[in-house]
Amino acid sequence: MDSKQNLTRRNFLWTAIAATSIAAIAVDAQGKTTASRRRPNIVFILADDMGYGDTSVYGQKKFRTPHIDRLASEGLRFTQAYAGAPVCAPSRSVLMTGLNTGHTRVRDNFALAGGHVGHKGKEVIRRASLIEDDRTIADYLAKGGYATALMGKWHLDGYDPGAIPTRHGFQTFKGWLTQTGSTQGYFPEQRYHNETLIDLPENAGGKQGLYGTTIVTEDAVDFIKSHAAEPFFLYVAYDAPHSPYLAPDLGSYANEPWDEDEKTYASMIEHLDNGVGQILETLKASGLDDETIVFFASDNGPRSEPTPEQTKVINFFDSNGPLHGYKRDMYEGGIRDPLIARWPGHIPAAHTTDVPVFFPDFVPTALDLAGAAPQHSDGISLKPYLLHPNRKATDRFLYWEFYEPSFEQAVRWGQWKAVRHGRGGPLELYNLNTDPAETVDVASQHPEIVSRIEQHIRETHKASVEYPDPA
Incomplete structure (x- = not known):
């Protein structure tokens, strides 16, 4: 049944209020209010298990990330930015809802009670998922007139068939779900296009014809091209460099005197970085550079699982930089991550800030950028810091x-x-x-x-x- 037929009077009023609350206003880097042709596009690019030290601009010495570095050279780099949690699902729940892990629905990759029970391989697992009452930034922006899309990893469905991106504000979804094994991995045999499973014959029967990182990039590029005439929110959620360490080639690192896993890890990040470059070039070619704010971040610290093999790779690259801890740790290495924001003509280029920020800040920031009414969250709008990088930090608590x-x-x-x-x-x-x-x-x-x-x-x-x- 069409979801429009199910609109309650409360949801109708909520939709109307959200839609009429958005004003087409822009503020430039000098603080002057000017008329804008339209509200800014918002692109949020999320890496998976990328450490604080896994990009050149944050200190990586053994491999290069020129396109992510370009974001920093043309925008603002945060040196004390924090993910929502030390693992994937709760970090994304915080990012999407604006609520910290003391309040958000999904607080771990697993649930202690409630939720839904399913299987990960032969293991029986209970997972939490977003429920109907949970609101995401995609809900707010879609009901305010934005085209909304998620390409890649959702990880908030658990084992609930109703907890999928298209039921939580994303009008377009191309990616994979926790509850559908055939859509997972770097060479998936199937992929969701909204709520329909699409076969990928290039990867059927164990073939490795289409690489997940490349698929996400191509879907993101196609979405930008097809929505250039309207304001959009595009959430690009890559799997890389989450384990298993797998790439279609070793790229620029094939001849390095490293172990195979180390070459592969570097190549995975190279493919991701190239994807960032393609997205930036598409925005430029579409005439959307100064109409679009691009964020880049990671969902938690490095080392997907605490195995000797993965620990060796992460330590070889010093992926957590000067910080202590890995993914699953509450120490800085588990939750402090890269965060870069670029918006030509609005965010001053080549700046850094040491203001402490965290994932709950994204919802109020995106709403503020869109000119939308604020919603309840545990964060603050970072718009003043984006436009004025020398602004001093607000005294507040960040909680996990x-x-x-x-x-x-x-x-x-x-x-x-x-x-x-x-x-x-x-x-x-x-x-x-x-x-x-x-x-x-x-x-x-x-x-x-x-x-x-x-x-x-x-x-x-x-x-x-x-x-x-x-x-």
């Missing part, structure tokens, strides 16, 4: 919680970073100004800071059906 393999929490407050292992465990406290690698716990020296952070944790964590507190 995580459940794998046991409950953990973390808080960033100014120069302070707190980490807790286990429910009710003592807080570790680090001064990131002097100890960015989190090597010296100074909690005993600053009881007043620990007490204030404890208060924020109590105020922020809310149990849910999927993540209940112990009885």
Whole structure:
């Protein structure tokens, strides 16, 4: 049944309000308000398990990322940006809903209760997923007149057939779902086009004809070309460089004196970087450069699984840079990631900022950029920082919680970073100004800071059906 036939009076009113609240206003880098031909396009490019040190512009020395570097040279690079969580699904839930992991629906790759039960291979798994009442940035922008699209990884469906991108604001979806094994991997045999499964004969029977990273790039490019005449929100969610380490070739690194996994990892990022370049060139060729703000980020720290083989690769490339920890860790290496924003003529080029920001900020930022009414979130609009990179940081708390393999929490407050292992465990406290690698716990020296952070944790964590507190 057409979803339009199911609009309740409440949803109709909500849609009307969202649509009429958007004004075609732009603010240039000097702060002058000017009439705009249209609202800006918003492109968010997300890498998967790419570490803080996995791009040249963030310090990578062994392989190159010229197109991501171009984003930074033509835009603003954040040096203290944080993902929504230390693993994939909750990080994306935070990005899409604007709610931190103390509030968002999906807080881990698995659920403690509720959700839906399914299979990952032979393993039985319970997963959380977005439900009908959850609103995403795609919902808000679509109902405000934007064309919305997701190319690639969703990871918020769990095993619920109704929790798919097209039911959460994305008018166009081309990619894969957690609940459909044939759509997964770097050479999938099938792929979703909206809610229809499409066969990929080039990859049938184990063939490796179409590479996932290339497919996502081509779909993104096609969408830009076909929607150049209207404002759009395009979410480009690559799988790379998530394990398994697999590429169609070794690219520029075939002759390096490295192990095969190391060559492959570098090539995976090269293919992703080339995809970023193609997207930028398509925007330019379509005359959309100064009409489009492009964000680039990663969903969490490096090392998809804590195996010796993957650890060797990540350590070889120093993928977490100067930071301590990997994916699944609440330390900086698990949650601090690259974030770059580029908008020619609006965001000053070749700037950096050390303002602490995190994924909940994307929803209010995108709404502010679109001129839309604000919605409830745990973030702030970064638009003032984008247009004025020298602006000083707002004093606020950033919060995370995580459940794998046991409950953990973390808080960033100014120069302070707190980490807790286990429910009710003592807080570790680090001064990131002097100890960015989190090597010296100074909690005993600053009881007043620990007490204030404890208060924020109590105020922020809310149990849910999927993540209940112990009885």
